[in-house]
Amino acid sequence: MKSRKANPLFIGAFVVAGIAILATALIVLPGRHWFNQPHRVVMFFSGSVYGLQKGAPVVFRGVRIGDVTDVTVHYDRESDTFAIPVIAELTADAVRGLDGRADNDDIAHALPALIERGLSAQLGTQSLLTGQLYIDLDIRTKPKGKLRGGYTGEATEIPTSPTAFQALKTQLESVDLKKIVDDLSQIANSARTLIAAPELKQGLRDFAATAGHARQLAAQLERRAGPLTRGAESAMASVDRMGDKVSTAADKLGSGADKANELLDPKGPVVRDLQRAINELAQASTSLRDAADTDGPLLQQTERTMRELSQAARALRGLARSLDAQPQQLLLGREPDMPAPAPVPVAPAKEPAR
Template sequence: MKSRRANPFVIGAFVVAALAALAVALIALPGRHWFERPQRVVMFFSGSVFGLQKGAPVVFRGVRVGNVTDISVRYEATTDSFAIPVMAELDDDAVRGLEGRFTHDDIGHALPLLIKRGLTAQLGTQSLVTGQLYVDLDFRSKPPGVLHGGEHDGATEIPTSATAFQALKNQLESVDLRKILDDLSQIANSTRTLVAAPELRQGLQDFAATARHARALAAVLEQRARPLTRGAEQAMASVGRAGDKVATAADKLGDGADKAGALLDPQGPVVTDLQRTLAELQRAGASLRDATDRDGPLLQQSDRTLRDLSAAARALRELARTLDAQPDALLRGRQPDAPPPATPTPEPAR
């Protein structure tokens, strides 16, 4: 019987197929990221974290983005207090989603950017029955997050903020009820002492007497104030009547002012007539100036008339002299004038 040798090609193909199936299975398993490194973070809480356990979810607005890996207690000598660091691992894809990038770059810079935008951690209750807690991440501005500081073995610190219930609880715990009760007791003792003091009783009696005197004084003032009140009423009535008269006079003055305004209205008939009269007077004055001008036609005509009248007067004077010398000149006509008498020549002296 002859033995058959195994085919190396078949064996190699089988091994390669098995490795490929194993890789596909590892990648396809839900919730597992075999080739990714989670982001380590730390959160410091100052109050009780009872109910928070390892493996508790770390969520962002209801979506699970990581798990709690370790819880411890640390004493702070500088402040004489205790801090509770809670370590957690966040999924790198979830951190990239919060930062807005979905690439496979380094996410070491993503968390600081988210913290600058206001990312803080608070403790939330998973169940009121069991009291289990979880870590709630969200962007909060009030109350502001608190950073612890210091080195945290390469983990990024996320600031923490107290819930509204925790803040109220811290305020109530900070109130000194014993001191408040002592103060109330001292106030009550002081009140009892004051009430029982004889000075207070005497003061109340004096106050009652003062009240009686005040009532009596008020009655006297009321009796004496009645005539004054009547006089004031009469004076007010007189003032009212005077005010009515003044109002009537003011109304009349207003009517007169309205009429004067109507007369002095630039568009009214009175002002228009005055303007027309002034225009006519201006034209008459211009005509008079033209007539009295030395070179005007009126003065020239007057000069000619005066010259004619002067010539007529000379003619009348000559006619009068002629009729005086020759009365029949109108019938016979005018005779020539007689020669003037000869002037005797003086004899020469001997």
């Protein structure tokens, strides 16, 4: 029997095709990182993560950037609480793209910058029917994510923040429904007691009586409303007339004020005339002060004239005395004056003997 010899061309083609298929499978398979080194992160959740499984996607605004690799339970002895650390691996290229520095080979520099800006993780629902969850990463400033710390492995911790439903659930769980029900029961009992109390019945009767009095008062006011309305109308008419008079007086006062402003205008004729009169009075006052000065010529002339008038008056008085003693002087002339008689000595009086 004659044996066939293997064709090297077929063998080579088969090997190349196998390698191509293997490479295509490695590239197409999702959730596997074959050509780059993923970055490991950890996220601590305080509530239930039921529905979150290994291989669940980690997305940033709908774009898948990694996968969940492990979900465990951690007990804290100090606070006596439980936390759920979720380990995930992120694609390095995707994280570098989020930071905006694609040329950076180490994403350890990109994650802290994103966390500083507000990067946090939340649990999202993939399907309402199956209840499967995924990790949703986004930049959130309100509420800001919280870091737990205490992870001993090599992973970067990403803070977590509760969803709106989880926050509402936490608030509802913190509400003491039993106490609220007890308070409502007490309020209902107090309301029943108040309604059945005789004081309330008496108050209702008093209120009805007060309402009757109010109706009577309203009827009386309605009867008297006509005269009061007419009186008010006449009063308003009087007020209107008085307002017109006041307005007219105000107009006159305004015109008088305008005229006064015109008269008191510094550049007006009245002020100029007053200024001129004041200047003339000042000049006359200066002239009078100069005339009344003790060293002035007017006062010296007046003093000389007064002395001459005094001398003339003395001469007239002497002439009058002479004519009175010798009237014949008008015809015969004045006689020479007789010498005055010598005085007679007078002996001193003697003192009486004692």
